[in-house]
Amino acid sequence: MALPLSYSLRSLFARRLRTSLTVSVIALVVIAVSLILSLASSLRRTLVSSGDPRNLIVMRKGSDNDGNSQLTLQSLQDIRFFDGIARTPAGDPRLSPELVIQPFFTPKSGGRENVLVRGVEPVALSVHDGVKIAEGRMFVPSSGEAVVGRGVAGRYVGAQLGDALEFGRQRWKVVGILESGGSSFESEVWVDARELANDAKRVMPFSSFRLRVADGADMEALARRIGDDPRHALEAKLETDYYAEQAEATTQIYVLVVFVALFAGLGAMLGATNTLYAAVQARVSEIGTLRALGFSRGAILTSFLVESLITAALGFALGGAIAIALAAAISAALGGISWQAETFSTNVIQLRVGPSDLVAAFALSLAIGVLGGYFPARRAAKLRPIEALRKA
Amino acid sequence: MLKYAPLVWKNLGRNKLRSAITGVAIAFAVAMVCVLRMLPAALDSMLDRMSTGTRISVHNQAGLTYSLPYSYVNKVRAMPGVVDVASYQWFGGVVDEDKGVQFPNFAVDADHVRVVFEDWKIEPQALDDFEKYRDAALVGTMTMQQQGWKVGDLITLKSTILPVEAQLRIVGTIERGPFVWLSREYLEQAMLAQGFSFDTTGTIWARIDDASLVTPLIARIDETFRNSEAETASETEKAFFSNMMSSAQGYVTILLIVAGVVTLCIVFIAANTASMSVRERMGELAIMKALGFRWRTLFATLVVEAALLSTLAGAAGVLLSIGATNALRSITAGAGGAGPMNAFFVSNAVLVQTLFIAFFIGIVSGAFPAFGASRKPVAQTLREVF
Numbered sequence: 001m002a003l004p005l006s007y008s009l010r011s012l013f014a015r016r017l018r019t020s021l022t023v024s025v026i027a028l029v030v031i032a033v034s035l036i037l038s039l040a041s042s043l044r045r046t047l048v049s050s051g052d053p054r055n056l057i058v059m060r061k062g063s064d065n066d067g068n069s070q071l072t073l074q075s076l077q078d079i080r081f082f083d084g085i086a087r088t089p090a091g092d093p094r095l096s097p098e099l100v101i102q103p104f105f106t107p108k109s110g111g112r113e114n115v116l117v118r119g120v121e122p123v124a125l126s127v128h129d130g131v132k133i134a135e136g137r138m139f140v141p142s143s144g145e146a147v148v149g150r151g152v153a154g155r156y157v158g159a160q161l162g163d164a165l166e167f168g169r170q171r172w173k174v175v176g177i178l179e180s181g182g183s184s185f186e187s188e189v190w191v192d193a194r195e196l197a198n199d200a201k202r203v204m205p206f207s208s209f210r211l212r213v214a215d216g217a218d219m220e221a222l223a224r225r226i227g228d229d230p231r232h233a234l235e236a237k238l239e240t241d242y243y244a245e246q247a248e249a250t251t252q253i254y255v256l257v258v259f260v261a262l263f264a265g266l267g268a269m270l271g272a273t274n275t276l277y278a279a280v281q282a283r284v285s286e287i288g289t290l291r292a293l294g295f296s297r298g299a300i301l302t303s304f305l306v307e308s309l310i311t312a313a314l315g316f317a318l319g320g321a322i323a324i325a326l327a328a329a330i331s332a333a334l335g336g337i338s339w340q341a342e343t344f345s346t347n348v349i350q351l352r353v354g355p356s357d358l359v360a361a362f363a364l365s366l367a368i369g370v371l372g373g374y375f376p377a378r379r380a381a382k383l384r385p386i387e388a389l390r391k392a
Numbered sequence: 393m394l395k396y397a398p399l400v401w402k403n404l405g406r407n408k409l410r411s412a413i414t415g416v417a418i419a420f421a422v423a424m425v426c427v428l429r430m431l432p433a434a435l436d437s438m439l440d441r442m443s444t445g446t447r448i449s450v451h452n453q454a455g456l457t458y459s460l461p462y463s464y465v466n467k468v469r470a471m472p473g474v475v476d477v478a479s480y481q482w483f484g485g486v487v488d489e490d491k492g493v494q495f496p497n498f499a500v501d502a503d504h505v506r507v508v509f510e511d512w513k514i515e516p517q518a519l520d521d522f523e524k525y526r527d528a529a530l531v532g533t534m535t536m537q538q539q540g541w542k543v544g545d546l547i548t549l550k551s552t553i554l555p556v557e558a559q560l561r562i563v564g565t566i567e568r569g570p571f572v573w574l575s576r577e578y579l580e581q582a583m584l585a586q587g588f589s590f591d592t593t594g595t596i597w598a599r600i601d602d603a604s605l606v607t608p609l610i611a612r613i614d615e616t617f618r619n620s621e622a623e624t625a626s627e628t629e630k631a632f633f634s635n636m637m638s639s640a641q642g643y644v645t646i647l648l649i650v651a652g653v654v655t656l657c658i659v660f661i662a663a664n665t666a667s668m669s670v671r672e673r674m675g676e677l678a679i680m681k682a683l684g685f686r687w688r689t690l691f692a693t694l695v696v697e698a699a700l701l702s703t704l705a706g707a708a709g710v711l712l713s714i715g716a717t718n719a720l721r722s723i724t725a726g727a728g729g730a731g732p733m734n735a736f737f738v739s740n741a742v743l744v745q746t747l748f749i750a751f752f753i754g755i756v757s758g759a760f761p762a763f764g765a766s767r768k769p770v771a772q773t774l775r776e777v778f
Contacts, residue, residue: 021664028657032650039646063552064492067457068484070553103455104625112635114455168454169623200458203588233489256647259716263424264654270417271661274410278668330646337642351646 003295003303011307015279019311022275026315026368027322029268030361033261034323037357040253042349043339047247050183051240055127056223058209061233065246066100066208067116067345073205075232082225084217088126094212096120096127099193101200102345103167105156113338115152116345117167117189119196127210131185136161136176141192147176149186151348155335165189168199184243187348210239265364268315272372276308280380287380288388301381308373309366316365320358327351396689400697407669414665415705418750421658422709426746427716428651432644433739435637442568443629444511446603450596450613453625459592460622465501468598468613473605476507479576479593485549485558487539495535497549497572499579502528508599518543518564526578529560534570549574554590556582597629655749658702662757666698670761677765678773687766694765698758699751706750710743 012019058079063069076097086094099119104112118124125131125138139145146165153159153174164171172191180186197205213219223236280287287300328351331337336348404411450468452458462479469477481499486492506519514530522528529549531541541547541562549558549572560574576593583590598613600606610626617624627635670677677690 017667018664021660021667025657025660025664028653028660032653032657035646035650035653039643060552062486062489062492062550068493068552101455102457104453109641111641114457168458200454201592235489259427260424260650260654263420263427263716264657267417267421267424267654267657267661270413270420271664274413274417274661274665274668277410277413278672281672326649330649334642334645337646339643349642 001295002299003290005306008303008307008310011279011283012310015282018275018278022272022311023315023318025268025271026312026365027319029264029368030316030319030365031323031326032264033257033364034320034353034357034361035327036253036257036260037360038323038327038351038353039337039349040250040257041354041357042337042351043253043347044247044250045352045354046182046184046187046347046349047243048240049181050185051238051243052128052130052212053238053240054213054219055239056211056213056219056226056236057239057242058211058226058234058236059207061227061235063235066098067102069207070202070204071097071206071208071234072232075234076206076209078231079209079226079229079234082222084214084219084222084225086212086214086217088123092123094123094126096124096210097193097206098124098208098210099196099200099202099205100207100345101168101196101202103200105152105159105167105346107155107338108157108335113156113346115156115167115189116187117191117196119193120190121193124190124210127212128180128185130183131178131180133176134179136174139175139191142195143192144170144172144195145175146172146189146191147178148174148189149178149180149348151186151336151350152189153177155338155348159189168196170199182350184347187346261364265368269368269372272308272311272368273375275311276304276373276376277379279307280304280376283380284383284388287383288385291383291385292389297381300383301377304377304380305370305373308377309369312365312369312372315368316362319365320353320361323361324353327353396693396696400693400700403669403673403693403697404701410665410668411701414661415701415708417661418658418702418705419709419712421654421661422706422746422750423712423716424654425651425658425749426710426713426742428647428654429742429746430713430717430739431647433742435644439630439633439637443633445628445630446600446606447508447629448598448600448606448610448613448626449629449632450598450624450626451594453614453623456594458622459594460596460624462591462593464617464622464624465593465596467616468596471609471612471616473600473602473609475599475601476504477501477596477598478504478508480595480597481576481579481593482553483549483556483558483574483579484552484554485572485574486552487547487549489550493552494538495532495570495572497574499576500573502575502577505573508597510599512566512568514566515564521563522573522575525561525563526575526581527558527560528563528575530564530566530573531562532566532569532571535572536565538570554579554583555586555588558582655753658750659753659757662698662702662753663760665701666694666758667761669697670694670765674765674768674773674776678768678770681766681770682774691759691762691766694762695755695758698762699754702754702757703747703751706747709750710746713743713746 059066059069060071080093080095088094101117102114103117105115107113133147139147148159158165159174161174161177163174165174178190213222226234226236331351337351339347339349452460465477465479468474478501483497483499484493485497502523518530522530543562543564545562547560549560558574558578580590600609606628613626614624680690
């Protein structure tokens with residue numbers, strides 16, 4: 001027969017101070033691990049959601065990001081009318097030539113950061129159809145106007161709607177706020193491609209072409225045709241692959257996650273072990289009585305393990321809740337976490353503890369509960385009833 | 393006071409399992425805190441190692457991807473107080489187009505880097521060859537290893553930003569990280585062959601020996617080019633690199649918060665153990681008091697016990713962190729990129745601070761339960777226990 005759950009619960013409640021200390025230790029480990037995990041997952045979410053599975057990105061062969069790629073006007077004219085590129089209702093190819101420059105911006109907190117400024121033509125919105133002008137309007141070409149991403153507007157000086165934003169060699173009027181469901185376009189500023197090329201004195205007018213593949217057309221074949229074109233050293237890849245590659249920068253964070261989980265997790269597990277050992281020691285006579293009453297070794301073992309698991313679950317619940325609030329608070333206080341990936345430009349990330357982070361933290365706390373509870377529970381189960389009673 | 397030392401030691405060894413478990417738990421948490429706190433320190437020491445306060449960077453005030461006219465180089469060189477000046481142009485060369493840019497490579501003024509980067513201690517012979525041969529390249533030791541190159545090798549760097557494919561010969565090494573230099577003259581000629589005249593540069597590095605001239609010269613350079621086609625922003629090398637890393641600030645903030653959380657974790661683990669030990673010894677503490685030991689003596693032995701345990705564990709944790717940072721460095725070195733983790737080095741300041749924190753935590757965690765126990769009236773304790 002198994003011991004009732006209420007026995008475990010009451011035992012925990014009987015030593016409130018130590019239970020709450022153990023719960024706190026586990027909660028703190030959950031907070032630490034979730035925060036670091038959320039750093040990686042938030043960055044990954046931001047980058048991965050930027051790619052559209054129906055889009056191709058064309059860059060100069062050898063470039064791993066559009067910040068260090070340069071393309072000629074000739075190459076645009078040569079590939080613009082390739083078969084398989086979708087068309088707008090007016091019949092123009094849905095191909096967006098884009099120029100990427102990273103001028104200095106001043107964060108509200110001081111210092112300076114390289115922000116990605118994307119020079120585009122009106123066709124851009126038909127290729128990146130996840131991008132919306134949430135407030136204000138799109139810029140008018142050749143008029144010194146800019147639309148800024150939601151993340152940029154919150155983080156940098158002079159980037160609010162209606163402000164005069166200084167970057168490059170001139171001042172730009174902010175006429176719109178751009179949103180894209182949290183993807184990395186919200187960390188960018190969009191202006192007229194020709195104006196930007198002038199401002200940056202670029203000989204080669206473009207960095208990359210983004211294009212929408214027509215429904216039913218073979219994406220791979222189109223990418224190969226662009227890459228094999230002997231006139232230009234171009235490379236076309238799926239936009240989703242491109243952003244997934246950018247997100248590989250997060251692997252370094254995961255190394256850190258493993259370290260924290262391992263070290264702090266081990267600390268918490270041992271803390272739980274200690275508490276439970278003390279509990280077993282204090283309840284020797286009680287355990288002896290239970291055994292004498294006919295409860296099996298298995299029932300005792302289970303009961304102690306359940307005690308440990310409840311502690312771990314409480315720790316997870318407390319820690320998870322605090323981590324979610326803390327991540328949001330940090331993110332709000334800093335105006336987003338900035339991340340300068342190898343692309344050289346800054347991504348403004350809204351830190352959020354996501355479901356996958358919580359699942360990982362939950363798995364860790366379960367492991368802490370089981371491993372921390374097993375040895376004391378086994379010691380309790382192994383007590384011989386006669387000796388246990390005599391000792392008391 | 394020292395006569396109580398055996399008592400403290402015996403008490404610590406009374407429940408060996410618990411002391412060991414607590415010790416290991418604290419050691420791991422301390423190691424974690426050490427590793428996390430070392431990151432900002434690592435960034436700082438990296439800045440100190442890679443930069444000087446007397447070399448200044450002149451670049452376009454709009455950003456590093458904006459260029460400066462090459463004529464600025466001579467204008468800056470002519471200013472009194474400037475020892476020498478070298479232009480520095482990002483080349484963005486790749487060895488293998490499928491792998492992208494694997495190491496930073498720049499076109500530099502071959503006949504000026506000797507003086508401007510004198511502190512880099514490049515072999516004079518290598519510099520002679522670099523000046524003499526237009527196709528010479530100097531390669532950082534890290535890149536030499538990564539690519540399996542040696543001096544004398546012929547390499548091809550295909551620029552991703554300029555229409556140039558450079559055929560170069562390695563004439564020497566740079567004992568600093570990954571940098572690869574080729575001669576600016578080579579780049580200019582190659583551009584000319586393509587029909588472009590190349591007359592801009594990304595950055596200009598100027599060496600100034602008199603530290604008191606650094607600030608006035610920075611102001612003077614920026615003043616000279618104000619209202620021109622390309623306004624400049626000048627700063628010391630150290631400021632230049634620390635600005636480049638300023639966007640790692642959010643990341644560092646999170647890590648420091650996590651370090652704080654784990655520190656709190658240690659407090660709770662230690663306090664838990666102390667409270668268990670004290671609780672189990674209530675009876676004997678009461679007897680000792682009844683025998684005439686003063687409460688502050690008992691209080692002190694309990695606190696010292698907790699402090700001793702957590703300091704010993706802290707020392708073990710610090711040693712563990714040294715091993716961990718070494719492991720972390722070697723793991724991330726393979727992952728590529730110039731991430732901050734490659735600059736992880738154990739800093740003595742962090743070690744000492746962390747040890748002190750461990751000691752302090754021991755005192756605090758021992759003090760609360762010990763205080764409660766030693767203030768309790770003897771009669772009441774004895775009645776409760778027996």
